[in-house]
Amino acid sequence: MYYDSTFLLLIPALLLAFYAQWKVKSTFEKYSKVSCAKGYSGAQVARHILDENNLQNSAVEQIAGQLTDHYDPRVMKLRLSDPVYNSNSVAALGVAAHEAGHAIQDAKGYVPIKLRNGMVPAANLGSTLAFPLFILGIFAGIPQLMDIAIILFSLALAFSVLTLPVEFNASRRAIKVLADGHFLTTEELPKAKAVLNAAALTYVASTTMAVLNLVRLLMLRGQRD
Numbered sequence: 001m002y003y004d005s006t007f008l009l010l011i012p013a014l015l016l017a018f019y020a021q022w023k024v025k026s027t028f029e030k031y032s033k034v035s036c037a038k039g040y041s042g043a044q045v046a047r048h049i050l051d052e053n054n055l056q057n058s059a060v061e062q063i064a065g066q067l068t069d070h071y072d073p074r075v076m077k078l079r080l081s082d083p084v085y086n087s088n089s090v091a092a093l094g095v096a097a098h099e100a101g102h103a104i105q106d107a108k109g110y111v112p113i114k115l116r117n118g119m120v121p122a123a124n125l126g127s128t129l130a131f132p133l134f135i136l137g138i139f140a141g142i143p144q145l146m147d148i149a150i151i152l153f154s155l156a157l158a159f160s161v162l163t164l165p166v167e168f169n170a171s172r173r174a175i176k177v178l179a180d181g182h183f184l185t186t187e188e189l190p191k192a193k194a195v196l197n198a199a200a201l202t203y204v205a206s207t208t209m210a211v212l213n214l215v216r217l218l219m220l221r222g223q224r225d
Contacts, residue, residue, distance in 0.1 A: 006219050017208075028067065028195055031089060038183060057076060066081055069095050071100075076103070095196075098170050098171055101173035112166045112169070116162040123160075138220070153214055157213075163206075
């Protein structure tokens with residue numbers, strides 16, 4: 001979008017996003033070098049958690065990349081990245097347990113994840129079309145297009161907001177199961193929690209950016225009245 005003074009609104013969110021990315025990478029790297037005392041791998045922990053929750057049909061797969069770990073509810077598969085799947089580090093166990101937490105959320109009908117998953121098509125549409133439509137509305141002098149763009153972007157923002165409780169809840173589940181299952185010692189648990197907290201910060205940064213972008217769109221729209 002062309003330059004205007006409302007870009008200044010995004011500076012705090014951009015700084016937070018840069019910090020969050022640095023924080024998650026540095027924290028994961030730091031605790032990837034700390035092996036857990038009991039020697040469990042990320043894949044073993046994930047499999048155990050799934051089996052304990054009667055999710056034997058949910059597969060645990062290895063995928064390429066770093067921090068590409070995710071749970072795919074469409075096929076009920078938990079995918080762990082190379083640095084997590086075979087690793088017995090504190091960081092790996094934290095991430096694996098977190099992703100298993102998403103599988104449990106899905107299986108138990110956790111409301112925020114159901115709402116978020118249901119919003120995926122609308123959120124993708126909103127994030128793809130909102131800014132092009134808004135720009136077109138400005139240059140073509142069609143305020144109705146700008147209004148449609150704001151509505152579409154609001155759907156993407158709603159998805160981002162719903163992601164926060166989903167991620168925080170999965171992290172709480174992860175720490176609890178790692179403690180209750182004695183996968184990590186009391187000295188190791190805070191380190192795993194630090195990894196998950198750093199990862200959560202990236203979602204906070206993303207939501208902050210989305211909120212400020214919506215405020216910016218509303219300000220620009222208001223200038224056309």
